[in-house]
Amino acid sequence: MGWLWSSAAAPADAKAADAAAPTSQPQTTPTQKPSPPTTPSQPLTPAQLAEKDLQAALAEFDAENKASAPKKPIFKRTPRAPTEGTPSTATPESELNVEDALYPTTMSCRDAFDAAFYCQSLGGQFNAVYRYGGMQSCSDHWKSFWFCMRSKSYAGQREDMIKEHYRKKALKYKVGPSSEDVWESREKKMEWGEAFSEGVEELLPGESDEEWNVRERKRREGRNSGTV
Structure with a gap:
């Protein structure tokens, strides 16, 4: 009769094993969003190229300004003056070039x-008129700028x-016109109300600008000499 008890217990053991086994759940795989289509790069316009070059400059x-920042001064010890017994090793005066050391x-x-x-x-051209009596070309300034850029190599x-x-x-x-060649130097202080008090003579009927300039120049020369 023992085989009856063993056969009846078999289904119970199978149910316990099924309950102990972990229930497998279906795994969900994350879905990837499709990447947006890549658009071809458009060529830069002349204005954008100029802006890019300006930003690079x-x-x-x-x-360069950060590299050329002033550094702390280095103090060097100066040698003592030679005594009568020791021969002097100073450079002769004819070999000294002080002017060469003044250039940066x-x-x-x-x-x-x-x-x-x-x-x-x-403002720059007004300054040139005041200093040199006329408008000046800026080519020398631009030459200095491009020379500085080339010298970096x-x-x-x-x-x-x-x-x-x-x-x-x-x-x-070094030798050239200055403001004193354009404006008359003042030797004494002007009194209050004297500056810009003289009126400007108008053009005569049929007179050109060159003729007026000649007449005004003669008037100023006569005023300086005391004849007017």
Whole structure:
């Protein structure tokens, strides 16, 4: 009769095993969103290219200004003066070139660009009229700016190139017209109300600008000499 008990217990064991087994749930795979279609890159317009070049130049100027920031001075110990017993090793006076040491060896491209840009402005031309008696060309300022940009590629020779550039510039502008050639220098202080008190003579009927300038020049010369 034992086989009856064993056969009856078999279904109960199968149910317990089924209850103990973990229920498997279907796994859900995440769905990926389709990527948006890539649009071909459009060519830049001339205005965008100019803006890109300007931003690159300004970034280069900022890097140069940071690199040329003033550093802490280095104090060197000066040698003592030679005594009577020791021979002097100083350089002869004929070999000293003090003027050569006055020219700078560094140059800021940002300052050169600002000077050229200011020269083309209304204020820059008014300053030129006051100093030189007429409007001036800004080509020299732009030449200095492009020279500064080119000299960056000569790392070992840049200091000598900049010094030579300023030497040539000094030889060109050392002797030239000044404001005293345009305006008369004042030797005494003017009294209150005397400045800009003289009226400007009008053109005579049929008189040209050149004829008026000649007549006005003669009038000023006569006033300075005391004949008028």
